Amino acid sequence: MAEGSRLEADRAALIAHYDLDAGGFATLDQITDFAAALCEAPIALVSIVEADRQRFLARTGVDVEETPRDLSFCAHAMLDDAIFIVPDASLDPRFADNALVTGAPRIRFYAGAPLVDGDGMPLGAVSVVDDKPRAGLTDVQRQGLSLLARQVMLELEGRRRDREMITRQARDAQAVADSDRMFRTLADTMPQMVWSALPDGYNDYFNARWYEFTGVAQGITDGEGWSAMFHPEDQPLAWKRWRHSLATGDPYEIEYRMQHHSGDYRWTLGRALPIRDEEGQVVRWIGTCTDINDQILMVEEREVIAHELSHRIKNIFSVISGLIGLSARQHPEIQVAADDLRDRIMALGRAHDFVRPHGPNSHPDQGEGRLWGILDQIFAPYRDSDGARILYSGENPAIDDRSATPLALLFHELATNAAKYGALSEPAGRVHMLVAIDGREIRIDWREEGGPPAVPAMDHGFGSRLMQLSVERQLGGRMTRDWRPEGLSLCLWIPAASMSRSPAGMA
Structure with missing residues (x-):
């Protein structure tokens, strides 16, 4: 597209924003009246030059509303930086044959101040016309005509802003209405x-x-x-x-x-x-x-079933313990092994009772869902008149039903060995447990003090294999033991994810 064609297209788009067809140019009529009086001219015009015509937004001394563009003096004036003056159009080769010169209104003198928007786009002119040749305008008349041109542009720019604001408000109102309609339609389709x-x-x-x-x-x-x-x-x-x-x-x-x-x-x-x-x-x-009424009823039904199942499992532990005791009485030679097995079964029973579903009247007194809570259950038989003999400190990580069983077997075995051979076999003996978070692992230190010197195990008995199975295979952790003169020192590293499925397992 040629430069001139692009300019005309841009001018046409800009002029369209002024909504000139809506009329209402009373202020501009006052401007042409004043321009005619100021310049002592019979005709004054506010012209907008379009592609094929020049349109008179306001006029004084003439009745026509527009003329063809090829007859327009203003089309020349709008391209000038200063006031465009033609002293005698009949002698000017650009206009001598112009129908507005050779015929009515027989223009001889023309003076026009350009109308230019803020971006430098030429739109038209404020002009005065006389049917008699004139040398020009006085300085005051020039200054006044330029001021009137600026006033016209202020009027047009204000009109454009008002139109754009009204258009934007209408568009916004339509958008709100559309959005509201879409929201209501969407809302009515939701369950x-x-x-x-x-x-x-x-x-x-x-x-x-x-x-x-x-x-x-x-x-x-x-x-x-x-x-x-x-x-x-x-x-x-x-x-x-x-x-x-x-x-x-x-x-x-x-x-x-x-x-x-x-x-x-x-x-x-x-x-x-x-x-x-x-x-x-x-x-x-x-x-x-x-x-959510159906979901709540379903949850309540599941809780009833879970409580009933848990109660039956607890009864199974009791029955197994009773059978072991009965067998030991009938076969005294297995009494020691039977006692160990029954104790382990009871430890499993305590672990199950700690993590099983509870009703409002059967919750553990404290520590529900936490390591220290299950340790209280496992170590309860080892308290004396002075209180607990196994003391723990540090973190209290969460546990769940998956970790409760191996933890119960592990710490039951440690406590049993301490009571038989270690610190708890002496009245002054104590066990200190420190629980700490070590990266993504839970570290547990078990240190016995006040008992006989620790003696390294010469073989790996059932208890040792049970502890290894609990720590390494079921919990995915690792274990080290140190038989010190003052008592056994054992360190455990257990992944926090193995202690509890909950993200709060390390809290």
Whole structure:
């Protein structure tokens, strides 16, 4: 595209932004009246030069509203940096044959100040015309005509800004309407009940699923009417948490019982998040209510089954211990082995009892789900009148049902050996345990003091193999032992992931 064609295309696009067809140029009429008086000319014009014509936005002393562009004096004036003056058009070769010169209004004198936008784009001119030749304009007239041209551009730029603002507002309003329509359509397709609230908590929208679930008429639950749908016992907590979220902007989440259209109350999960503006201020809340009644009933049924299964497993441990005791009485020669086996079975029973599902009245007194809690269970037989003889300090990592069994067997074996051969075989003997986090591992130091000198094991008996199986194979850890004169020193490194499936296993 040639440079001239590109310029004309740009000019046409710019002129379109001024919305010239809307009319309303009373201020410009005043400007042409003043220009005619200032320059003592019978005709004054505000012209916009378009591709095929020049349009008169305001005129004084002439009735026509436009002329063809090829007759336009202003098309020349708008390209000049200063005021464009033609003293006698009939003598000027550029205009001598112009129909506006040879015919009405028989232009002889022309003076035009260019209209140029802020980016330097020429648009037209403010001009004065006389049917008599003139030498030119006085300095005051030149200055005045230039000022009037700038005033015209201010008027046009203001008109363009107003039009753009109106267009933008209309576009924004349409976008909001489209967004609202899309939101409502999306909300009505969701299985959850969806609602929204103003920053002060006034509920102003509920989707179709809400009315389907509650069975109430539209508008009944607007404002604070929603709370009446909740069980009376759940309303105080729901209000407390909602007011906290409104005051702080924190997410809202709560489980409450909501009245179904059948009249029954069903458990529902309520959630809401704030929508914030660019400055971080909450402008709206969007929330959902999800029917979780069936899931809660399912969880309760699973808990009943889990409690029943756990109770039966505990009974199995008791039966096995009883059978071992009965066999030992009938065969005294296996009494020692039977006692060891029964103790190990009882240790497993304690571990199971510690990590099994509990009801509200059967929870362990303390340490639930933590290492020290199960150690309290395992080491309970080794307390004396002065209190515990196995003392532990440091971290208290989480454990679960996967690690409870090998840990119970391991520490039962250590405590049993300490009672038979080590520190706990002497009244003054003690065991100190230090639990620490070592990278991604849990390190446990077992140090015996106050007992007889430790004697290295000459062979690997069942107890040693059991400890190795528990640490290395079941827990994926490693173990070192040091038989010191003051007592056995044992170090364990167990991966935190083996102690508990929970990410909080190292907490």
